[in-house]
Amino acid sequence: MSVLVVGSIALDTVKTPAGQVTEALGGSAVYFSFATRLFAPVRIVGVVGRDFPESHWSLLRGRGIDLTDLRVAPGKTFRWSGAYEGDMAVARTLDTQLNVFQEFEPQLSPESAASPWVFLANIHPSLQLRVLSQVPRARHVFCDTMNLWIRTQKNELQALFSEVAGVVLNDQEARQLTGEDNLVRAGRQVLALGPRVLIIKKGEHGVLLFQGSEVAALPAFPLEQVVDPTGAGDTFAGGFMGCLAQGGEDISLASLKRAAAHGIVAASFCCEGFSLDRLKDLRHEQFQARLGLYQDMVSWKT
Amino acid sequence: MSVLVVGSIALDTVKTPAGQVTEALGGSAVYFSFATRLFAPVRIVGVVGRDFPESHWSLLRGRGIDLTDLRVAPGKTFRWSGAYEGDMAVARTLDTQLNVFQEFEPQLSPESAASPWVFLANIHPSLQLRVLSQVPRARHVFCDTMNLWIRTQKNELQALFSEVAGVVLNDQEARQLTGEDNLVRAGRQVLALGPRVLIIKKGEHGVLLFQGSEVAALPAFPLEQVVDPTGAGDTFAGGFMGCLAQGGEDISLASLKRAAAHGIVAASFCCEGFSLDRLKDLRHEQFQARLGLYQDMVSWKT
Numbered sequence: 283m284s285v286l287v288v289g290s291i292a293l294d295t296v297k298t299p300a301g302q303v304t305e306a307l308g309g310s311a312v313y314f315s316f317a318t319r320l321f322a323p324v325r326i327v328g329v330v331g332r333d334f335p336e337s338h339w340s341l342l343r344g345r346g347i348d349l350t351d352l353r354v355a356p357g358k359t360f361r362w363s364g365a366y367e368g369d370m371a372v373a374r375t376l377d378t379q380l381n382v383f384q385e386f387e388p389q390l391s392p393e394s395a396a397s398p399w400v401f402l403a404n405i406h407p408s409l410q411l412r413v414l415s416q417v418p419r420a421r422h423v424f425c426d427t428m429n430l431w432i433r434t435q436k437n438e439l440q441a442l443f444s445e446v447a448g449v450v451l452n453d454q455e456a457r458q459l460t461g462e463d464n465l466v467r468a469g470r471q472v473l474a475l476g477p478r479v480l481i482i483k484k485g486e487h488g489v490l491l492f493q494g495s496e497v498a499a500l501p502a503f504p505l506e507q508v509v510d511p512t513g514a515g516d517t518f519a520g521g522f523m524g525c526l527a528q529g530g531e532d533i534s535l536a537s538l539k540r541a542a543a544h545g546i547v548a549a550s551f552c553c554e555g556f557s558l559d560r561l562k563d564l565r566h567e568q569f570q571a572r573l574g575l576y577q578d579m580v581s582w583k584t
Numbered sequence: 585m586s587v588l589v590v591g592s593i594a595l596d597t598v599k600t601p602a603g604q605v606t607e608a609l610g611g612s613a614v615y616f617s618f619a620t621r622l623f624a625p626v627r628i629v630g631v632v633g634r635d636f637p638e639s640h641w642s643l644l645r646g647r648g649i650d651l652t653d654l655r656v657a658p659g660k661t662f663r664w665s666g667a668y669e670g671d672m673a674v675a676r677t678l679d680t681q682l683n684v685f686q687e688f689e690p691q692l693s694p695e696s697a698a699s700p701w702v703f704l705a706n707i708h709p710s711l712q713l714r715v716l717s718q719v720p721r722a723r724h725v726f727c728d729t730m731n732l733w734i735r736t737q738k739n740e741l742q743a744l745f746s747e748v749a750g751v752v753l754n755d756q757e758a759r760q761l762t763g764e765d766n767l768v769r770a771g772r773q774v775l776a777l778g779p780r781v782l783i784i785k786k787g788e789h790g791v792l793l794f795q796g797s798e799v800a801a802l803p804a805f806p807l808e809q810v811v812d813p814t815g816a817g818d819t820f821a822g823g824f825m826g827c828l829a830q831g832g833e834d835i836s837l838a839s840l841k842r843a844a845a846h847g848i849v850a851a852s853f854c855c856e857g858f859s860l861d862r863l864k865d866l867r868h869e870q871f872q873a874r875l876g877l878y879q880d881m882v883s884w885k886t
Contacts, residue, residue, distance in 0.1 A: 299765075368765050369759075369766070370765070457671075463601075463670050463672070464671070464808065464809070464810060465788075466807060466808040467809075470808070486767075487786065487789035487803075488790075488801075490806055497806045497881065498880075498881045498882070499790075499803035499804070499806050499881055499882055500803060500882065500884075501789075501790055501801035501802060501803045502801070503801075504767070504768045504792055504799045504801050505766075506766065506768040507769075508766060536884065536885065539883075539884035540884045540886065542884075543884050543886075574886070577886060579799065579800045580800065580801055580883075581841075581882075582802075582838065582841035582842045582844075582845050582879075583838065583842060584842065584845075584875060584876070584879060
């Protein structure tokens with residue numbers, strides 16, 4: 283079943299202890315798609331400027347990502363610049379130029395509106411709600427958000443969370459949203475807002491997964507070489523939803539854990555290179571090999 | 585097979601967001617023993633002052649912990665006072681009174697010296713080395729340490745690590761010891777010092793386990809209510825070594841992962857109460873029930 287993602291397409295300038303890149307392909311919708319495509323057809327709803335490089339267009343097209351709803355607007359593409367230090371747990375944003383993303387108003391084609399699986403990546407909650415109203419037949423809508431919207435748009439976020447099937451947050455966002463230091467209690471409070479599923483991403487420490495009264499925990503894939511963690515959260519979400527969409531309608535806790543494992547392994551590849559370096563040519567066999575390794579690492583018998 | 589622990593017996597005064605206790609029973613050897621006893625006979629090598637309360641003596645004796653080598657010295661028992669805030673990840677030490685612990689010079693009885701399993705909890709590395717020389721027949725010696733010794737006694741620590749079978753550190757200690765931010769690389773560097781096994785404890789984020797070229801990762805048991813994390817690391821080590829000792833001589837990676845899971849579950853009980861509140865009366869069935877729950881939480885199928 284096909285997966286729709288609504289989010290940013292960006293030109294990222296990133297510096298980490300491992301090196302730096304300038305105006306590399308990035309953005310939440312892009313990272314998400316490169317992970318989802320391993321498991322299910324994926325289409326992007328987004329906007330770029332007229333300066334969006336031809337090489338990036340070909341990379342996206344060449345990976346079978348449906349770009350019907352990727353609009354080109356007069357002006358420049360969204361740009362983000364950031365740096366990581368030490369354990370690279372948190373990005374320091376150096377510059378954000380919204381450019382054409384500022385006027386982004388998603389209009390879904392009938393094909394996009396028919397997607398059963400939808401991921402609303404981090405954009406303004408009002409926009410997320412307007413997309414939601416365009417996908418009345420979507421059975422599984424998940425969303426992300428960010429600290430800025432938690433601080434300034436809490437009501438819209440709560441309205442959004444009450445209507446989606448699932449929410450994906452990082453640990454700081456979950457704490458900020460609920461005022462709870464304890465992540466299990468924070469998770470339960472987010473679920474109380476309405477979603478049936480919540481994932482709290484903890485970067486190099488893995489994820490917590492909440493469904494109803496159940497909680498599950500999965501560690502990250504231990505990486506010896508982290509080059510650039512940019513996009514890891516969206517790559518996780520892409521692997522997670524791609525795996526779920528491939529599996530059909532099963533959203534049992536067992537299925538969610540399996541999907542989260544796929545997201546974790548996808549994110550591990552993301553971190554091993556700048557931009558899409560590791561994800562762009564990733565083959566299914568390479569993915570499956572690491573998935574097997576990950577399962578060996580984390581499983582044990584009583 | 586019996587397990588020997590050399591470490592502190594303390595009177596802890598602790599304040600957390602959940603409340604506070606004054607001069608409660610604590611110390612690394614105590615927490616360790618209360619977890620180990622669930623799986624294997626355990627004996628403590630340590631020292632207390634003449635002020636050590638009779639109620640604490642009876643609690644230790646009543647749980648079958650062998651106290652033959654627990655000396656009473658003239659003077660006062662070691663006291664530690666600390667506070668936790670927010671997510672309680674790090675203790676703020678308010679006061680340390682070494683008292684009789686300052687002159688602690690472990691002398692092992694023949695019975696203790698014959699223990700096949702030995703845990704050298706956090707004491708001065710020179711003391712740990714002197715204990716090591718008293719247990720020539722011990723087949724599995726594990727040790728812990730702390731930031732102070734990494735800063736001031738690096739050579740002694742390296743000498744110690746070159747002679748033990750296993751090392752248990754927390755993430756900050758592993759980074760401090762190696763100068764590596766990446767925990768997998770830090771872990772490999774610690775292994776290069778000599779031990780065959782290394783565990784890096786990450787508090788609420790679980791553990792990383794290293795053996796030879798292999799790495800494994802286990803999340804912590806997600807807790808909704810953390811009352812006091814004091815002693816969780818030593819409780820982990822106690823559950824881990826108790827489980828290994830119960831299993832005989834098998835120290836395969838599979839066996840180490842299983843033992844780490846036992847340590848993680850033991851530590852989860854520790855955090856749910858002050859001092860030994862949750863550990864002191866913990867029954868084997870309660871432990872097994874949570875171990876089963878933990879295994880369900882973390883396992884998934886491809």
